[in-house]
Amino acid sequence: MSIDTLLDDIKAIKGYRASGIMTHTGEMLASHSIDKNIDLDIVGATFNDIFRTGHEAAAKVGMGSNNETQVMTPNGTIVMICSGADSAAHLHLIAVIDKDGNHALARMTLEKMAPKAVAELS
Secondary structure, rough: HHHHHHHHHHHOOOOEEEEEEEEHHHOEEEEEEEOOOOHHHHHHHHHHHHHHHHHHHHHHHHOOOOOOEEEEEOEEEEEEEEOOOOOOOOOOEEEEEEOOOOOOHHHHHHHHHHHHHHHHHH
């Protein structure tokens, strides 16, 4: 299985616009977008910085690393999931879902994808 095929399940979710799998440092390993205005190679790194700041802030208050972040906007939701800071491959997964889309299902799908991506890359 290739890392790109892991994105197939999320593409069928209502309101899907884009998704990706990146290293914890923001390097995009696989991405897909149906919206020409969403280039995850560029914006994914920015959202990854936000996610990593969440890791650091949560750790500073004794909560451990951030496992999930959702950015809710009037036009949709950006969901990010972490494979786990201590996993064999520390990965961040992202999905962009429009305002009428199923962001809950996107989150659950990313959670299922994370261990598969770790297994593929470790």
